[in-house]
Amino acid sequence: MKAQERQSRRIPRIRITVLELFLLLTAVAFAAINPTPGQLTISAVQLAVVGIAMTVTNLRKEPAPPEVFLEEEHFDGGGTIPVKSGALSKMWGNQPVVFSVSPQFRMLVLSPTPEALEFSLSYGLGRLFGPWILKREDVVEIQHVRTWLAPYQGVRAIPAVGRPWTFVTREPATVLACLEELGYPKATDAFSLF
Structure with missing residues (x-):
């Protein structure tokens, strides 16, 4: 029981893919280099897409391992x-x-x-x-x-x-x-x- 309580209190690790990191950095960099209303709008949309992708990545859970394995597992x-x-x-x-x-x-x-x-x-x-x-x-x-x-x-x-x-x-x-x-x-x- 204590092990389950400890797991529920543990802070979840944030996962980010290489593509999400690249899009995040380019959105911030281009907004900083060229702060025009058009570029800021494009960067805001790009950040929203990255936010949605990161949410999906982090909410996706790995299935629990089966209790018993068959003899020949691949x-x-x-x-x-x-x-x-x-x-x-x-x-x-x-x-x-x-x-x-x-x-x-x-x-x-x-x-x-x-x-x-x-x-x-x-x-x-x-x-x-x-x-x-x-x-x-x-x-x-x-x-x-x-x-x-x-x-x-x-x-x-x-x-x-x-x-x-x-x-x-x-x-x-x-x-x-x-x-x-x-x-x-x-x-x-x-x-x-x-």
């Missing part, structure tokens, strides 16, 4: 995965190579199991590339990466050796609850601008 989104490829890393001067997918396309599929985190591509591209597998015993830490400007949040798996694996989605609580139920470490909080 999540789609985007993310960044380190790629082990000798030919590619030689082309980039022996620098580590990462495979990155935007969450807007929902092309990266995360299929967690008690044994491993499996990342694959959707839309039939999984037949050509991947899957990429991070074994459970290699995962040292799970992080919930909260973003300040983007509407997506990430779930980062920190392996014992190598670069972190990141999965980005609009529903991180569901992914984190599934990983916790499968026996992965409880997520810690991390922050990112984008």
Whole structure:
């Protein structure tokens, strides 16, 4: 009961997308540079649109994670995965190579199991590339990466050796609850601008 009371008293975090921030800054900047009645009207309309968009963004709630997960759960989104490829890393001067997918396309599929985190591509591209597998015993830490400007949040798996694996989605609580139920470490909080 006390936990619910604490959650209700907590101040909600204001979310703003990159586009909303850009429109907000341009409205203020153009009104300051050219304070004519026409420009002030345009900036006022632009601020009203940004206000409505921010209200919709902040009132949109993430669905509660289900109580019980099925054995084969799949999540789609985007993310960044380190790629082990000798030919590619030689082309980039022996620098580590990462495979990155935007969450807007929902092309990266995360299929967690008690044994491993499996990342694959959707839309039939999984037949050509991947899957990429991070074994459970290699995962040292799970992080919930909260973003300040983007509407997506990430779930980062920190392996014992190598670069972190990141999965980005609009529903991180569901992914984190599934990983916790499968026996992965409880997520810690991390922050990112984008």
